[in-house]
Amino acid sequence: MSDPSATRGGIALLVIDMQRALFAKATPIYRAEQLLANIGALVARARAGGAPVFYVQHADKRDLAEGSDGWQLHPALQPLPGDGRIVKRHGSAFEVTTLAEELQVRGVTRVVVAGLVTHGCVKAACQGALSLGYGVTLVADGHSSYSQKAAELIEEWNGKLAAAGAEVRPSAEISFA
16 A cells, blocks of 8 residues: 555545456447546546555456455456555445545545446445545546446436535546646
8 A cells, every 4th residue: 555644635545446357248338448548547636646556356256256366356457566456346435345444544525536336336436435524526527437328327327426425526627736
């Protein structure tokens, strides 16, 4: 883990479930290449700004069995040794994980949320963070799904999570400085 005293601004990036198996579904991830580019740029800006980056990976007994090839992060995302790694078995990255404790140690009060899937684990991470009192920025163009209705789901949940208290901003407008 990186030095908690190095964290500036109390902000962290949460990259949710960007795992190989989710990119191999029969219905492809909506705008997958743009999603990967946007998240890659966010990771680079977070690191440059001294903000911690946490990669959250879902584990289940189906196609996301912990340690399996499908469970691994997409090859476009390469965590560094100081990045946080969280394994979860529930929808929310905060449910029965050490994420809240790790954020607290680093003085994090706001999380930027991006990843997969919009109406599942991304929604649950935002709701979990809000319920714990974190400020939440949902990356408007930084989450997606493998649903035929992905575009509608993204728009719907950007609106619903904004109404619940999350700030919804496009990736290009998010700074970690």
